[in-house]
Amino acid sequence: MRFEIHILSSGTGSPTVIHNQTSQLLIVGRYHFLIDCGEATQFQLVKYGYSYMKVSHIFISHLHADHYTGLIGLLNTYNLNHRTAGLHIFAPEGMEEIIQVQLRLSAVSLRYPLHFHLTNTDEESQLLELKELSVTTFPLKHRLPVTAFVFREKERPPGIRKEMASALSPEACQAFKKKQDFRDEQGSLMKWADYTQPAPSPRSYAFVTDTVYLPEIASLLKNIDILYHEATFGDDMAEHAAEAAHSTTTEAALLAKAAGVKKLLIGHFSNRYTDLQPLLFQSRQIFPETYLATEGSSFHIPYNR
């Protein structure tokens, strides 16, 4: 099953020739999740060749323009392309009003069901429960209400060991997959652990954007495979970062270290940085497994048995 993070764009509000505004595509199995949708997200999706029609759930962290203004265009494009599949949007209060006022004034009537879900910007909460994974959200701290999103695969049942599968009854297999022992017709006990191999560990991704440094969220990010954390500024601008309610490269790395994540992606780079290598260097001093979330880059999480 795929578990891939695709960086569509990674800049801030002001346009540059290098960066567009925040947006990421997370593909987990058959699901295509869009995380934030800054201006021109639909162009980035097309530019990198993604199947943008497949997006079923869109997660918006907060209502600063560089994180949501691409949404109305994408919704219109879905309409032009005769989408019929429902679309779920998770966002703070206000997103629905912004979209509805535009649809009304453009006299657009959507051909597909659009479902808005409010994110809880006050406390950690469950957002979405699917067969394969769950999505939770928790508040960050910025100039507007903003939340992080955490995507966690569910624990899967152990697999029947291939060399034994043909000799087992369907009833035995069913029990073993539930981690239950099974007594056969002769009355002898078959232990599930003997006939199975552990399922791969559930994989996880966390998206943390536009926030001051919050050391206390490390406990909510324990053992995450990949953490995206904004690092709008380098250490040279630490004071300004605090004023602007953003984080630095070092702060992102400190959090990744405290949470014990496997990999850190930094992004949301201020347009003053044309060379990103110093930013990467700063983070790696503290957390060596740091990578730049630059436009067009992809990070796959393989199964870990």
Add this chain to the structure above:
Amino acid sequence: MRFEIHILSSGTGSPTVIHNQTSQLLIVGRYHFLIDCGEATQFQLVKYGYSYMKVSHIFISHLHADHYTGLIGLLNTYNLNHRTAGLHIFAPEGMEEIIQVQLRLSAVSLRYPLHFHLTNTDEESQLLELKELSVTTFPLKHRLPVTAFVFREKERPPGIRKEMASALSPEACQAFKKKQDFRDEQGSLMKWADYTQPAPSPRSYAFVTDTVYLPEIASLLKNIDILYHEATFGDDMAEHAAEAAHSTTTEAALLAKAAGVKKLLIGHFSNRYTDLQPLLFQSRQIFPETYLATEGSSFHIPYNR
């Protein structure tokens, strides 16, 4: 004085790798006018190296997403860049509501004055009167109220002929520039036409987007230097064009011919056309001075004496 049309983007709603959504920059002397502002207009302005901070007036033809959704991002960027100069937006009813709801929900308070002006979508009317030029608007016909914009330089006073300038009194020069004859101290009559050369002809540009073919507007476009007219479809799609309330290459050319314009630019190309040459060919069969308004192309109107 500069009179330049810069095509920022020329596509329709659906994103492609070739086109962005409609936007043009018209530079007349010291004025930078933005005409329509589809998604990602601010990125196009940066990509082509224009001084986007200089834009003082923005003209929005109608409220379909591909013509206005770049506006909120641009307004935010002006704020981030500490703009203080006022900005005028000319648009149909609804544009102000769309912007204000987003500024309110993003908790953005602008550092610069923003002035909205309603376009009259019912009849031809004057929109803007400046020292050097005037802008008028008139209704087109599409699925939403939409207007065209016509930019016309004003007639300028005749110039004093260089070889004679030094021998003339300031009073004589003043009279001649008003096309008045002047009687000198000796009582002899100096005829203004003998001492002046005609000013260059006023230049003009018309922007006609998203409309069914309207032969009757030719009279409003008489002798325009450059006419931009949408040609969303080629002749192969004439029936569909009428249904979708758009124009074809041939219709744009027929209008240019009837109006007697000097040059025709066609754009707003449907994303089904990856090769635009057949579209150009169709228009040129009727109106040879047709050009493609493709991204990044510029059209200068020189002085015509």
